[in-house]
Amino acid sequence: MYKIIQYRNKCIGCNACVEAAPKRWIVSRKDGRAILVGANIKKGIHMVDIEDWEFEENENAKHNCPVNIIAIKKIG
C-alpha cells in the first residue's frame, strides 16, 4: 500500500493529476483546486491510502504536478 499526500492549499488547479489518475483526482468546481478523492484532512494536508495497483498512475500525477505538492510514500 501507499499513502498519497497533497498540500492542497498550494494547488494551482492545472488538471495534470486528473489527467494522470482520473479515478483519484478531480478538480473542484468550487475553488478550482484538485480534490484527492477519499482523502482525510489534517491541518490542511489531504491524505489517502491506496492499493498497489493505483501507484503507477498516481506516481505520474506526482511527477506531472508543476508545483510539487503531491507526495507518495510506501506504507506496506
Ligand code: SF4
Ligand atoms: S497537478 Fe498539482 S497543481 Fe495541478 S491540479 Fe493536481 S495537485 Fe493541483
